[in-house]
Amino acid sequence: MRVLVLGGTTEARQLYAALEQRMDRFKVTVSLAGATRAPVLPALEVRIGGFGGVDGLRKWLLVHQIDAVLDATHPFAVQMSNHAVAACAQAHVPLLRVERPGWTPVAGDRWTRVSDMQAAAGALGTIPRRVLLTVGRKDLLPFHHAGPHDWLLRCVDAPDPALLPAGTRLLLARGPFDEAGEEALLRRERIDVIVTKNSGGTATQAKLAAARRLGLGVIMVDRPPVAPAGTVTDATAAMMWLESLSE
Ligand SMILES: NC(=O)c1ccc[n+]([C@@H]2O[C@H](COP(=O)([O-])OP(=O)(O)OC[C@H]3O[C@@H](n4cnc5c(N)ncnc54)[C@H](OP(=O)(O)O)[C@@H]3O)[C@@H](O)[C@H]2O)c1
Incomplete structure (x- = not known):
């Protein structure tokens, strides 16, 4: 199963670690924007740089025969997340957003x-x-x-x-x-x-x-609004979703 992970966050690294254990089942490409000068790279295939908007991403998904996309970008990276929703819909590729919950105030804040x-x-x-x-x-x-x-x-x-x-x-x-x-x-x-x-x-x-x-x-x-997509909050749930798709 070919999987594209849109990454670039500390939390996405937990997902990379889980995927590294399942390289027998998933052929993974991690995509980074190229915004950080010395990114921490996973032991997975990595591509760096934008896709060229929704159309570019849709074509990339089709050319690379991607079966599933995990959007693990930062909650403020809404352009990328919106593009993923549109391109996956057009290319008929299942998409899951992996998004950590926002912080909430506690007593004393x-x-x-x-x-x-x-x-x-x-x-x-x-x-x-x-x-x-x-x-x-x-x-x-x-x-x-x-x-x-x-x-x-x-x-x-x-x-x-x-x-x-x-x-x-x-x-x-x-x-x-x-x-x-x-x-x-x-x-x-x-x-x-x-x-x-x-x-x-x-x-x-x-x-x-x-x-x-x-x-x-x-x-x-506060977080900016983003196009709706199926969402989980951690790598474990994301892996379960992927496993369910590949059954
Ligand atoms: N915004 C933040 O506060 C923040 C904080 C920590 C980390 N990051 C990470 O830094 C990256 C850029 O954030 P941003 O806020 O500039 O994003 P953005 O505004 O949502 O995206 C701008 C453009 O950058 C390209 N891009 C973004 N993420 C990409 C990825 N993972 N792989 C390939 N291309 C990507 C896309 O270009 P095309 O349209 O050409 O495809 C996208 O349209 C993201 O990967 C995000 O996870 C962002």
């Missing part, structure tokens, strides 16, 4: 929930604050026009300096992060507020617990 990055920038207000931005490199534009804040941007790869709000300091790091390290960072940098996407999962969750302990605010950007 001081979250402000917003619908997008623009609203996140607005929610910071105009009084200068020390902000830890963990939103990724692509979503910085709205913060250029936000108040006179002190920005610390944490991301995997350094962005083009032109994309950075004035005076931004960079912290290059790749999760997973632990609570002790996150608390130390927040204290050392005297952070007042964190801006984050509601990515869910465990790799970057520790900052939320550290913020809770220190009584810091978190501006939480």
Whole structure:
């Protein structure tokens, strides 16, 4: 059975590990966007780069005789997920989304929930604050026009300096992060507020617990809407789905 996995997340690696154990049954290609300079690669066939929109993906599925697609992209990678829904429908290929649940606030959290990055920038207000931005490199534009804040941007790869709000300091790091390290960072940098996407999962969750302990605010950007598709939350359920298709 030929399987395409749309990957690119820490959680997708659990899926790769499960698939590596079943190479007798599944011939897997993992697809990455090519956005990360030094991605962690699985011991599976990997292709890198976009497909060329819905049409490109549909053709790729047909040429490579793909029997099933697992969309394990990030919950904010909605363009890729929408393309997968459309291309799989057109090519009559079964699709399953593997998506970790979003984070939900617990007692002690001081979250402000917003619908997008623009609203996140607005929610910071105009009084200068020390902000830890963990939103990724692509979503910085709205913060250029936000108040006179002190920005610390944490991301995997350094962005083009032109994309950075004035005076931004960079912290290059790749999760997973632990609570002790996150608390130390927040204290050392005297952070007042964190801006984050509601990515869910465990790799970057520790900052939320550290913020809770220190009584810091978190501006939480909700997940964008995405085309509906059958969804599971973990690799085990995804493997069961694949096994059921191949019976
Ligand atoms: N957005 C985030 O916050 C975030 C965080 C962590 C990891 N990631 C990962 O980084 C990648 C890019 O994210 P994004 O937000 O830029 O995606 P996006 O906006 O949904 O996708 C933009 C375009 O990039 C290409 N693409 C995206 N994921 C791909 C994949 N796995 N394989 C092949 N092509 C892919 C597609 O190009 P074509 O139209 O040419 O096919 C897609 O139309 C994704 O794989 C995602 O899982 C994203």
